[in-house]
Amino acid sequence: MNIQITKQGDTIETQSNVSADMNLNYGLLSHRFCSGFIDINQISKTHQSFSCRRCNFRFVFPLVLNTWNKLRKYLKSTPNGREG
Numbered sequence: 001m002n003i004q005i006t007k008q009g010d011t012i013e014t015q016s017n018v019s020a021d022m023n024l025n026y027g028l029l030s031h032r033f034c035s036g037f038i039d040i041n042q043i044s045k046t047h048q049s050f051s052c053r054r055c056n057f058r059f060v061f062p063l064v065l066n067t068w069n070k071l072r073k074y075l076k077s078t079p080n081g082r083e084g
Protein backbone atom coordinates (compact mmCIF):
# COMPACT_ATOMS: atom_id res chain seq x y z
CA MET A 1 0.00 0.00 0.00
CA ASN A 2 1.25 3.52 -0.86
CA ILE A 3 0.10 6.56 1.10
CA GLN A 4 1.00 10.02 -0.18
CA ILE A 5 1.73 12.16 2.88
CA THR A 6 2.61 15.60 1.49
CA LYS A 7 1.73 17.76 -1.48
CA GLN A 8 5.34 17.50 -2.59
CA GLY A 9 4.79 13.78 -3.09
CA ASP A 10 6.39 12.17 -0.04
CA THR A 11 4.90 8.70 -0.04
CA ILE A 12 5.12 5.94 2.53
CA GLU A 13 5.10 2.33 1.40
CA THR A 14 3.88 -0.43 3.70
CA GLN A 15 4.49 -4.13 3.41
CA SER A 16 2.14 -5.85 0.98
CA ASN A 17 0.16 -7.60 3.74
CA VAL A 18 -0.89 -4.33 5.41
CA SER A 19 -4.48 -3.13 4.90
CA ALA A 20 -6.03 0.28 5.51
CA ASP A 21 -7.72 -0.65 8.80
CA MET A 22 -4.46 -1.83 10.40
CA ASN A 23 -2.30 -0.05 12.93
CA LEU A 24 0.35 2.32 11.53
CA ASN A 25 3.23 0.64 13.30
CA TYR A 26 2.65 -2.85 11.92
CA GLY A 27 5.53 -4.05 9.76
CA LEU A 28 8.27 -2.14 8.01
CA LEU A 29 7.62 1.23 6.39
CA SER A 30 9.74 2.90 3.74
CA HIS A 31 10.02 6.30 2.07
CA ARG A 32 9.23 5.82 -1.61
CA PHE A 33 11.97 7.02 -4.01
CA CYS A 34 14.38 7.69 -1.11
CA SER A 35 14.07 4.07 0.10
CA GLY A 36 14.91 5.03 3.71
CA PHE A 37 13.21 3.29 6.62
CA ILE A 38 10.39 5.27 8.23
CA ASP A 39 10.13 5.30 12.04
CA ILE A 40 7.00 6.26 13.96
CA ASN A 41 7.70 8.05 17.25
CA GLN A 42 5.49 9.64 19.87
CA ILE A 43 6.87 13.18 20.14
CA SER A 44 4.48 14.79 22.65
CA LYS A 45 1.39 14.01 24.73
CA THR A 46 -0.78 14.52 21.69
CA HIS A 47 1.33 13.97 18.59
CA GLN A 48 3.47 11.42 16.78
CA SER A 49 5.71 11.64 13.76
CA PHE A 50 6.95 9.72 10.77
CA SER A 51 10.66 10.22 10.28
CA CYS A 52 12.94 8.88 7.59
CA ARG A 53 16.31 7.46 8.64
CA ARG A 54 17.92 8.42 5.34
CA CYS A 55 16.78 11.89 4.26
CA ASN A 56 15.38 13.51 7.45
CA PHE A 57 11.83 13.67 6.10
CA ARG A 58 9.54 14.28 9.09
CA PHE A 59 5.76 14.59 9.31
CA VAL A 60 3.93 15.35 12.58
CA PHE A 61 0.30 14.30 13.11
CA PRO A 62 -2.10 13.56 16.00
CA LEU A 63 -1.69 10.39 18.09
CA VAL A 64 -5.36 9.53 17.72
CA LEU A 65 -4.72 8.69 14.06
CA ASN A 66 -3.65 5.12 14.73
CA THR A 67 -4.75 3.44 11.49
CA TRP A 68 -4.07 4.14 7.80
CA ASN A 69 -7.77 4.87 7.20
CA LYS A 70 -7.82 7.55 9.92
CA LEU A 71 -4.59 9.07 8.62
CA ARG A 72 -5.97 9.22 5.06
CA LYS A 73 -9.07 11.11 6.22
CA TYR A 74 -6.86 13.52 8.14
CA LEU A 75 -4.56 14.11 5.16
CA LYS A 76 -7.53 15.03 2.99
CA SER A 77 -8.64 17.62 5.54
CA THR A 78 -5.33 19.36 6.24
CA PRO A 79 -3.38 21.75 3.97
CA ASN A 80 -0.07 20.23 5.15
CA GLY A 81 -0.76 16.83 3.77
CA ARG A 82 -2.54 15.20 0.95
CA GLU A 83 -3.59 11.69 0.11
CA GLY A 84 -3.08 11.14 -3.59
Ligand SMILES: [Zn+2]
Pocket residue numbers: 031034035036052053054055056057
Ligand atom coordinates in the same frame (compact mmCIF):
# COMPACT_ATOMS: atom_id res chain seq x y z
ZN1 LIG B 1 13.62 9.56 3.02
